[in-house]
Amino acid sequence: xxxxxxLAWLVLLALAVVNGAAREAWLIxxxxxxxxxxxxxxxxxALIFLLSWVAIGWINPVTAREAFLIGLVWLAxxxxxxxxxxxxxxxxxxxxxxxxxxxxxxxxWVLVLLTTTLAPLLTANMRHLVDVR
Numbered sequence: 001x002x003x004x005x006x007l008a009w010l011v012l013l014a015l016a017v018v019n020g021a022a023r024e025a026w027l028i029x030x031x032x033x034x035x036x037x038x039x040x041x042x043x044x045x046a047l048i049f050l051l052s053w054v055a056i057g058w059i060n061p062v063t064a065r066e067a068f069l070i071g072l073v074w075l076a077x078x079x080x081x082x083x084x085x086x087x088x089x090x091x092x093x094x095x096x097x098x099x100x101x102x103x104x105x106x107x108x109w110v111l112v113l114l115t116t117t118l119a120p121l122l123t124a125n126m127r128h129l130v131d132v133r
Contacts (some may be wrong), residue, residue, distance in 0.1 A: 002061055005070045005120075009077050012043040012048060012116070016078075018049060019044045034106050040109045045115040052119035059120070064132045067124035069119040078116055 019061055028036035061067040086110045100109035124130045 001061075001066065001070075002073070004055075005073055006077075008051065008059055009074050011050055011055070012078075013075065013081065014043055015047045015051065019047065025051050037100070038108055040105065041112050044112050048112065048115045049119045049123070052123040053127070056120055056123045056129060061120065061130055064121060064125065064130040067121040067130050070120040075113060076119070077118045078113065084103045 008018070023036050023040035026038055029041065030036075056067070058059060058072060083097060086097050087094060099105075100107050103110060121132065125132045
């Protein structure tokens with residue numbers, strides 16, 4: 001199960017990279033920075049949920065706890081990639097990385113992280129693979 005969850009996260013990572021490239025190349029020049037980041041966060045959240053819907057049967061969590069743990073693994077990998085690769089590989093300054101967490105300035109990146117964490121559990125429950133009761 002864990003290997004399949006990791007492979008699904010790699011697909012999630014690819015979707016996030018494409019989403020980010022579309023945001024920078026297409027959205028922000030047309031609708032501006034704040035709106036571009038918001039639309040990008042919403043679209044990535046939808047893509048994460050869709051990926052989870054498609055992949056959760058293949059990942060095959062047996063219990064709600066396992067489905068939730070998949071979400072926690074996805075969250076940990078996402079945060080590690082965002083901060084470690086973001087800063088040390090892509091040379092993004094820490095203040096720019098942390099700016100996405102400023103909900104008071106309209107950034108809704110935390111919605112992406114919440115979706116990443118909960119999508120496996122929610123989709124497994126919706127597809128009747130696990131019972132959250």
